[in-house]
Amino acid sequence: MLSPERPGLFRVLCLFALFEAACLLDTGMLFPRESSSREVKELSGLWSFRADKSPDRNQGFDKAWYKSRLRETGPVIDMPVPASYNDITQDPTLRDFIGWVWYEREVVVPARWITDEGTRVVIRVGSAHYYSIVWVNGVKVTEHNGGHLPFEAEVGSLIRKDPTQPCRITIAVNNTLTLETLPPGSIQHIDDITKYPKGFFVQNIYFDFFNYAGIHRPVLLYTTPTTYVDDITVVTDFLDNTGQVNYKVSVQGATTARVKVTLMDKDGHCVASSTEPFGVLKVVDVNLWWPYLMHESPGYLYSMEVRLMAANERSTHEDVYTLPVGIRTVSVTSTQFLINKKPFYFHGVNKHEDSDIRGKGFDWSLIVKDFNLLKWMGANSFRTSHYPYAEEILQMCDRHGIVVIDECPGVGIKDIRSFRNASLNHHLDVMDELVRRDKNHASVVMWSVANEPASEMPPAEFYFKTLIQHTKALDPTRPVTYVSNSHYARDKGAPYVDVICINSYFSWYHDPGHLEVIPLQLNTQFENWYGKYQKPIIQSEYGADAVPGLHSDPPMMFTEEYQKVVLQSCHDVFDQKRKQYVIGELIWNFADFMTAQGITRVVGNKKGVFTRQRQPKAAAFILKERYWRLANETGRLPPWTKYPCSL
Ligand code: BDP
Numbered sequence: 180m181l182s183p184e185r186p187g188l189f190r191v192l193c194l195f196a197l198f199e200a201a202c203l204l205d206t207g208m209l210f211p212r213e214s215s216s217r218e219v220k221e222l223s224g225l226w227s228f229r230a231d232k233s234p235d236r237n238q239g240f241d242k243a244w245y246k247s248r249l250r251e252t253g254p255v256i257d258m259p260v261p262a263s264y265n266d267i268t269q270d271p272t273l274r275d276f277i278g279w280v281w282y283e284r285e286v287v288v289p290a291r292w293i294t295d296e297g298t299r300v301v302i303r304v305g306s307a308h309y310y311s312i313v314w315v316n317g318v319k320v321t322e323h324n325g326g327h328l329p330f331e332a333e334v335g336s337l338i339r340k341d342p343t344q345p346c347r348i349t350i351a352v353n354n355t356l357t358l359e360t361l362p363p364g365s366i367q368h369i370d371d372i373t374k375y376p377k378g379f380f381v382q383n384i385y386f387d388f389f390n391y392a393g394i395h396r397p398v399l400l401y402t403t404p405t406t407y408v409d410d411i412t413v414v415t416d417f418l419d420n421t422g423q424v425n426y427k428v429s430v431q432g433a434t435t436a437r438v439k440v441t442l443m444d445k446d447g448h449c450v451a452s453s454t455e456p457f458g459v460l461k462v463v464d465v466n467l468w469w470p471y472l473m474h475e476s477p478g479y480l481y482s483m484e485v486r487l488m489a490a491n492e493r494s495t496h497e498d499v500y501t502l503p504v505g506i507r508t509v510s511v512t513s514t515q516f517l518i519n520k521k522p523f524y525f526h527g528v529n530k531h532e533d534s535d536i537r538g539k540g541f542d543w544s545l546i547v548k549d550f551n552l553l554k555w556m557g558a559n560s561f562r563t564s565h566y567p568y569a570e571e572i573l574q575m576c577d578r579h580g581i582v583v584i585d586e587c588p589g590v591g592i593k594d595i596r597s598f599r600n601a602s603l604n605h606h607l608d609v610m611d612e613l614v615r616r617d618k619n620h621a622s623v624v625m626w627s628v629a630n631e632p633a634s635e636m637p638p639a640e641f642y643f644k645t646l647i648q649h650t651k652a653l654d655p656t657r658p659v660t661y662v663s664n665s666h667y668a669r670d671k672g673a674p675y676v677d678v679i680c681i682n683s684y685f686s687w688y689h690d691p692g693h694l695e696v697i698p699l700q701l702n703t704q705f706e707n708w709y710g711k712y713q714k715p716i717i718q719s720e721y722g723a724d725a726v727p728g729l730h731s732d733p734p735m736m737f738t739e740e741y742q743k744v745v746l747q748s749c750h751d752v753f754d755q756k757r758k759q760y761v762i763g764e765l766i767w768n769f770a771d772f773m774t775a776q777g778i779t780r781v782v783g784n785k786k787g788v789f790t791r792q793r794q795p796k797a798a799a800f801i802l803k804e805r806y807w808r809l810a811n812e813t814g815r816l817p818p819w820t821k822y823p824c825s826l
Contacts, residue, residue, distance in 0.1 A: 207410020228258030236278030249283040263391035263538025303331035305396025354392035385591030389773040391538035406432035406489035422465030427457040436489040468505030472810035477580025505621025525763025527560030533772040557806030565590035576622035589629030598638035643672030682720035697748035720767035
């Protein structure tokens with residue numbers, strides 16, 4: 180458990196542990212940023228595309244499609260990157276495709292990248308779902324197991340081999356989920372030819388969102404010098420008015436290099452500096468990073484410029500990387516969640532990366548719209564249900580002060596075979612990748628290792644104990660949780676989490692239509708969990724489906740009125756319990772989203788308070804009123820934000 184009591188010693192220990200943990204990972208995964216020493220070339224746009232519809236989905240490998248231009252090995256179509264491929268065409272077999280798809284793009288690389296041997300050229304894929312293999316000019320450069328997280332490879336030597344040729348990038352992506360993937364799934368072949376066509380198979384999944392696939396986030400080429408800043412780790416603290424930035428810079432490509440670290444405020448003034456690769460920067464009269472609606476200037480970020488100088492016999496290289504840094508602390512007691520030593524109440528949402536046509540494809544317009552809606556409704560937080568979101572989204576959270584519970588793709592761990600070592604090892608690797616990617620975001624205040632696993636099964640105890648301890652060793656500065664919907668007394672992982680997160684759907688999946696049971700059942704739920712574990716509780720999901728435009732009074736399920744009353748009945752109980760140990764409420768869901776087809780889903784899950792096109796349902800106004808009231812009660816707001824109607 181994180182303790183606020185002995186912050187000084189505790190923080191120093193944490194810092195060393197975090198640096199040790201960072202060393203266990205091979206390399207860093209800094210977000211690619213341009214600087215005087217680094218260039219970035221975005222490869223977003225149209226790529227050539229083909230799904231391998233051969234019966235075993237292996238034709239692409241048998242015929243080595245990566246060796247020549249994709250259009251020379253068969254027909255191709257245009258495919259936007261980033262985007263899920265599923266909803267781009269009118270072809271139902273592509274929407275529901277399972278197996279390998281192939282992407283290809285030729286890139287003209289600046290001549291200097293080729294001629295200058297002192298330049299490292301890296302290809303980086305923001306994420307592709309699920310398993311990816313990357314070739315450059317027919318040579319395999321990397322493969323990656325898992326969606327939602329970035330991967331990269333150095334390609335300089337390959338593009339230098341024949342500078343007269345454009346650089347041809349081929350990426351094969353396979354969306355098949357097995358008992359050992361995260362999320363898990365299983366492939367079921369059905370051989371009964373009296374009922375199913377020959378070769379019929381389905382992908383079974385145990386989670387409630389469409390298994391969108393393809394290259395979901397931007398693909399980039401970027402450069403660094405050959406001696407470069409590979410990773411930076413920061414852990415922040417403060418005492419009275421003085422902020423502390425504990426940092427460590429990892430360098431690759433040289434055994435000796437000089438480092439200059441400069442911390443600048445918003446106006447570009449230097450507030451602290453050092454010439455050591457690790458140490459503590461002290462900031463007098465610190466501007467802390469505060470959540471949205473908790474302070475008049477939320478999301479304050481300093482800039483930490485790391486300048487690296489390395490010399491060899493012939494020349495001097497300089498690498499410059501600038502990291503945004505928010506100075507804040509996070510801690511947990513048995514009844515509170517503290518940010519900067521002050522109680523923080525999560526009034527926010529669960530989201531999905533999901534929209535029409537793009538599926539899970541990265542889209543700035545959608546991201547900015549969603550942030551505007553979050554701020555409009557007075558939400559101060561969200562959970563990245565049920566997988567890590569794009570880094571650009573976390574950067575927005577840092578800047579706007581939106582607090583994040585960062586969840587890994589451990590959703591739908593229901594089959595007992597998914598608790599075996601192979602699954603656990605992969606889950607540990609994914610946590611390594613997630614913490615490595617997101618450790619420096621001020622907005623990220625807690626890790627969630629899973630959503631609604633079968634945590635009552637006997638092997639769940641060892642599984643979650645190992646996973647949570649591993650995550651705490653990776654990052655001792657943040658609390659760790661997983662989201663439960665199992666019975667409080669039988670939940671095997673709860674003793675190991677710092678915060679209890681519970682999902683429940685009273686008068687929906689249980690006692691449908693009986694709104695009157697909500698107060699009693701929700702109250703009992705809280706008392707049971709707190710009584711057994713004495714840990715703070717977040718209602719991490721609650722809600723009801725509403726088909727927009729469906730109305731009834733008295734309220735009936737699936738109408739906007741019913742959704743409203745479910746929310747209001749829960750809010751009454753939250754208001755009693757937040758005076759005790761309930762530290763947050765996150766609505767399920769921010770917006771309607773696509774799911775697999777099934778008899779309980781009407782073209783997707785309709786529990787959004789906004790439609791999939793981001794228009795408000797009646798429930799959005801209920802939440803807006805409530806969240807602004809909570810903010811006015813618990814936060815320190817500037818006059819212009821006091822009344823939402825003035826926005
Ligand atoms: C919860 C799941 C979430 C679902 C939601 C629902 O965590 O992924 O979409 O139920 O059924 O149990 O709407």
